[in-house]
Amino acid sequence: MSRMVWMLLLLAPVAMAQQDFSKVEIKVTKVAGTVYMLQGAGGNIGASVGEDGIVIVDDQYAPLADKIQAALKGITDKPVRFVINTHWHGDHTGGNAYFSKQGTIIAQENVRERLKNGGKVLGNDVKPAANEVLPIITFNDRASVHLNGEDIRAIHFPHGHTDGDSVIFFTQSNVVHMGDDFVTYGFPFIDLESGGSVRGMIAACEKVLATVAPDVKVIPGHGGLSTVADLKPFLAMLKDATARVENGIKQGKTADQLKQGKILAGYEQFGGPDKFIKTDQFVETLYNDLTGKKTGELLKHN
Secondary structure, eight states: HHHHHHHHHHHHHHHHHHHHGGGGGOEEEEETEOOOOOOOOOOOOEEEETTEEEEEEEOOGGGGGHHHHHHHTTOOOOOEEEOOOOOOHHHTTHHHHTTTTTTTTEEEEHHHHHHHHOEEETEEOOOOOOOOOOHEEEEEEEEEEEEEEEEEEEEOOOSSSSSSSSEEEETTTTTEOOOSEEESSSOOOOOOOTTTTTHHHHHHHHHHHHOOOTOEEESSSSOOOOOOHHHHHHHHHHHHHHHHHHHHHTTTHHHHHHTTTTTTTTTTTSSSTTTTOHHHHHHHHHHHHTTTOOOTTTSSOO
C-alpha cells in the first residue's frame, strides 16, 4: 500500500472524500473466547460478543459504519453497548458518531482532548470533531468494562504511538488489542505531533509481553491476527533501531548522515519501497524524537 493511501487512511475527512469505501468488505475472524476481530479499512476492530451485548475496540471510518454493523449482526443481534478508542486517529474513531447512538464511547483523556481540539497528523490539519464523535467517559490511567463474563481492561500507555494510547486486555479470553503500538505493516508510524515517542512504544510492548500469557492472541492496530512470536521481533527491532540512531547522535552525526550511512541496514523488510514508513523516514522520526524535535518529520521524503 502506498504512503499516500496510508496518509488518507489516517486523515478521516480526506479519506472519506477520496477513497471508495463501497468496495471495502469487512472480514470477521473469531479470535478466542468472546472476542472477534473485524478488518476493513483503517484500524482493526476488536469485539467482545455475548449475552450482555457487544463491546468494540475502535470503529474505523464513518462510511463503513453500516458495514461494520452488518458484520456484527452476522455474529449476534445484541446491541453495541460500549466503544473503546485506542487513540484519536480518524481510522480508529471515524465510526464514533454512528455507534455513539447505540452505546457509550470510552477513551483515555488525551483522546477526547485531541478529537475536541483537532490538530495535525503527518503535518496535515485535522479539524475538531463533532460532539457525537467525542468519548463520553474518559479515564487517566485505566478503566474496566465488565460484560459477557469478560473483564475488559483499558490501560493507558503514554507517549507511544500517541499520548493517548490504550492497550485493551480481554482478560478471560486471553486476547490483547494493541492499537497502533504494534502493527505488522513494517516500521511503525510514531506520531510525534500527537505526543508519540519510540521509547514509549518500546515500554508499551515490554509491559504487554511481561503481563500476558505466552499463548495470548494479539490484535495489532493494523495487520493480521498475531502472537507473542510476532510481537517479540517487532520490539527487538524498535530497541535496536533506537540504539543505532542514538549512538549516531552521540557521535555528532546528522539525520542525513545516518541515512547515507545505512544506519538501519538489515531491516529492509520493514521499510521497503512498498511500505507505509520507508527506512529513511523512520530514521528521521527516530532522530527527531531522540533530539527533541516533535513536528513534521515525515513530510520531507514523499
